[in-house]
Amino acid sequence: MIEETIERMEELTDETIIITTREQYPLMQYYLPLFPSENVIFEPMRRNTAPAIALGSSRFSPEDTMVIVPADHVIRDKENFLKTLRTAIRFAESHESLVTIGITPTHPYTGYGYIERGNVVDENDEVYAVKKFHEKPDYETAQQYFRSGRFLWNSGMFVWRKSVFDSELSENFPDLFSVICEIKDRPEEIEEIYERLPKISIDYGLMERSSRVVTVQGNFYWNDIGSWDAVYDLLIKDKNGNAIEGEFSTREVKNCLLINHTQKKLAISGIDGYILVASSEGTLLCKRGESQEIKEIIV
Known part of the structure; x- marks a missing residue:
């Protein structure tokens, strides 16, 4: 998936930077043997997406446009994907905005956060103001979102100019901004400086606080492989609807x-709509549609 992500981004960007952990670096070397090692940034310890993205931003110049994409997404219809990202890039280059990509839902789904779309903000009817971000809903709420046509899945893909990102970060999350500035001034102390940061997502840390957020609506196939339900959606099923x-x-x-x-x-008998995963480390059994909740019981 990271190979596919890089291949997609090579058609859009001049340079690719990977933000990862030191533990995962051997995997990067194995799967990406030709990728330049100087373009890999190590997060000293896991602090979620807001600190990781802010750390990665230190490699950019103020006039640069940053495109942030996770490496664990399945994306089909590449041409539509590239068209959507190019629209986001054009808008970010000419506006003081943080641009996020919202995916048109294909069904009511409880495993994703949602973006509530506001009014059109460009002349081509392709970019919308973001009215509000919404957490992962229950099924009844997800049905309401789906029927309304105003709600998009929050893809976790972002585009902005580095200068705009710095400005919004300093205004809305000054503690994170000051820590990143410290790291730039004293890179040899990155471990102890970075450790002070809270574990917080870019959505909580910046996007939900900023008044300059817009969204470009994407109509390509997108799947965030963040749950076993997402895995089920991707796999081929037999005549009984089972992916085995x-x-x-x-x-x-x-x-x-x-x-x-x-x-x-x-041996399994008499069940409908379940997820069973067995490995040498343990066994998981839950209803389909509830795999997002397993984090609450796995320690």
Whole structure:
């Protein structure tokens, strides 16, 4: 997926920078042997997306346009994707705005945050003001969002000029901005300086606080592989609606995700709409549609 992400971005950008952890760097070297090591930035410890993006921004000049994309997205219809990003880049280059990409929902889904779209803010009807960001909804609320036509899935993709990002960060999250400035002045102390930062997403830390946020609506296929439900959506199903990987013996099993990474065959009977994942580290069983909630019980 990171290979595909880089290939897509090479058609849009002059330079690619990877922000990752030191533990993941060997994987980057393995899968991206030709990627320049000087373009890999290590986050000293995990502090979520706001500190990570701010740290990565230190490699840019004020006049540069930054395009931020996660590496764990499945994107199809590349031409539509590139068209959407080019619209966002053009707008960011000529406006004092933080641009986010909102995805047109294909169904009511509880696993994503939502962007409530406001009025059109450009002459081509392609860019909208952001009225509000909404957390992951329950199913009834997701149905309301879907029917309204005004709500988009929050993709976590952003475009802005470095100077605008710095200005908005200094105004809305001055503690983070000052820490990044400290790191630029004293890079040899990055570990102890970075450790002071809270774990906070770019949505909480900046986007929900700024009054300069707009969205470009994307109509391409997009899937954030952040849950087992998303994995089920991507895999090929059998005639009973089951996506199966590994050794199973089944009877009257329908619409399930079954993954077995152990050496033993598992026997399953009489279930509909469940997720079962078995590995050497443990076993997960939950209803489909609820895999986002497993973080509350896994420690």
